[in-house]
Amino acid sequence: MHIELKRGSSTKLYVQIALTLADRIRSGLIEPGARLPSVRKMTTDLGVSLVTVSKAYAELEAIQLITCSQGKGCYVRGAQELEKSEDMERTHRIQAKNESSTPWNWQMALVDYLPRAQLWRHFDASPQVRYELHMSAIQPELLPTREIIDSAYRLSSDLPERMAAYGSFQGDRELRQTFSGHFAERGLRVMPERMLITSGAQQGIDLVARTFVGPGDVVYMEAPSYTGAIDVFTSRGAKIITVPMDDDGMRIDLLTRLCDTYPPKLIYTIPTFHNPTGITMSAKRRAQLLNLAQSYHCLILEDDPFADLYFRDPPPASIKSMDGTGHVIYIKSFSKVLSPGCRVACAVADGSVLTRLVAAKSTADLGSPLLTQKALQSFIQHQYSAYTARLRDELYSRLLAASTVLEEHGSPGMYWTLPDGGLNLWLQLPDGLDMRELHRQSLAAGVSFLPGSACYVGETDTASLRICFTVTNQELLCEGLRVLCRVIKNITPQQGGATADRLPLI
Structure with a gap:
């Protein structure tokens, strides 16, 4: 893979490597379970020291994007299975088998120039999602x-x-x-x-x-x-x-x-x-x-x-x-x-x-x-002017309905400001909330949203998310928000931990 290193930059080389890999992992360009290049190969490819690559991988492991094992290499964590240590060996065995059996494995040697692709990553909802609130769009039935x-x-x-x-x-x-x-x-x-x-x-x-x-x-x-x-x-x-x-x-x-x-x-x-x-x-x-x-x-x-x-x-x-x-x-x-x-x-x-x-x-x-x-x-x-006048009234009623549900079912520390127009509502959640776990549990419950971290450049995890109040009908919108509020209440805020002082790799 291509990593553009700015050697005269004030940002240290290992941080640049970690930031690039973090973006690619979160964008899905490096898939869950994929094995990263060895430290020695990455050192050769980038023309840096072994220590530099090792520190980059250590940063990625500290923020739980990869898992490294002595003698086996470093692998991208999956959504669930790689977070449990007892599953790691099985995942590595499956990965090793796939690496030797898939006919397109040679493609991993192709250099690409995509450092990030979060839009693609968050565009389509998974099949189990019933309440699609992640997409900034208008319900098709309202369009001409x-x-x-x-x-x-x-x-x-x-x-x-x-x-x-x-x-x-x-x-x-x-x-x-x-x-x-x-x-x-x-x-x-x-x-x-x-x-x-x-x-x-x-x-x-x-x-x-x-x-x-x-x-x-x-x-x-x-x-x-x-x-x-x-x-x-x-x-x-x-x-x-x-x-x-x-x-x-x-x-x-x-x-x-x-x-x-x-x-x-x-x-x-x-x-x-x-x-x-x-x-x-x-x-x-x-x-x-x-x-x-x-x-x-x-x-x-x-x-x-x-x-x-x-x-x-x-x-x-x-x-x-x-x-x-x-x-x-x-x-x-x-x-x-x-x-x-x-x-x-x-x-x-x-x-x-x-x-x-x-x-x-x-x-x-x-x-x-x-x-x-x-x-x-x-x-x-x-017809545009008359159409948008009617559309504005309908969208505004959905915004008010969404706000009402959030007021009734939202958690302490959650806040938002009603926009004067548009399609989106930006929610700030209680500090310390585990946003990755919230996203995982929300999808499992059938609700999609856009994580706030996808909207930042080189930032740490942010306790925020975007929902679109116009993409589905009002009944499903309100149902989905009630489900989301229940999931938020079930997530325990993080208590500092190993990643609290790590580099901002989001």
Whole structure:
């Protein structure tokens, strides 16, 4: 496996090795029960000392990600079986047998460049899950799927010649014109020529990272932040620095002090109904952030998946609406609100930044599928506003129902803040709770959630989790939350222990 070591960094080499392996283990890129390379082989591959690799493995063992046995090697712990010492010998024997019998065992020698993939790891729920609260999505029955399917059918039947040609790399012009009107109603005046249609916001983030972020470039993010963005910037080898938040969003005072030491290449933010916390950045902070980007000549990547899903008052205007110098790349996703399967988002940028993004898009996929762009265009132009108004009322009622259940069944020390919009509720749990055990028992009880640790970069275990209150119907939502609250009450807080003073490897 490839481990990028920064030998001039203030972070010690054994910590860099441990952090990389920890990310890969938690992402499922190294499977439970897998045998890690021997200390001697890792030493040779990385060009470091035996002591360095031994200390890295010791750190991983201390936080219970691996188990090492003299003469047998180091193995990744499984969810349950490897936590019991009496099962270790049996697991090692099974692993040894598999290593000699599987026809694809040679693949372990292939070097890959995926340091982390938490988004993939937490995307699909296991088969036994009845209450899927981990996925940030809207219940399919609430989406205008039938209208979009009918529109796609009419287009493919009545205008087949459109489907027989490549679309523009930049995206369908008619859809971009519709977006222009949509944005203008929300205070962002932008011509179609300044837009790029992407296959969802995730592709937009990836295009920005592949175009403008390289190894060692400094990227700032909120702490916590969107798991998929962390994965993307980590894969680029960026130096990610996280900034704490308060009720008004990212702490610009702390960011400013950090930038004096580590000048930014890019600042990634979700200022409206932040994922995962639900916090909305104040208008004052948005202006301060733009001023900071202008002074450092860096980019802001403004990710906006939820702004149309406000529950009371519309959120503050986007940072991009204040940008007259081309420092902001604005990505507006319509996938979650309309059709996750259509994967349509719009990136707004200026000057050569946009030109370079279009070039990156052309090499990625030759342009997003034309049929899905055409199918969504008519709905967004004629029905979107009325649809989102109805949707907001329904989602808000589910948020209130979720909060009521948590108030009635939650444990002492559990707290949350109702967001002003969006899909997610961020729960802070009592300190010292064993989050790995909570996740395991919750899945066994049929409830999935997103562990808070997946939303941090290089952090220790955090007693927090994200649930989505919009992904299932209200009855199942409330049932699932009651089950989750019972599981939380059954988990005994950790009393310090061997891992209390170890390195932050999450």
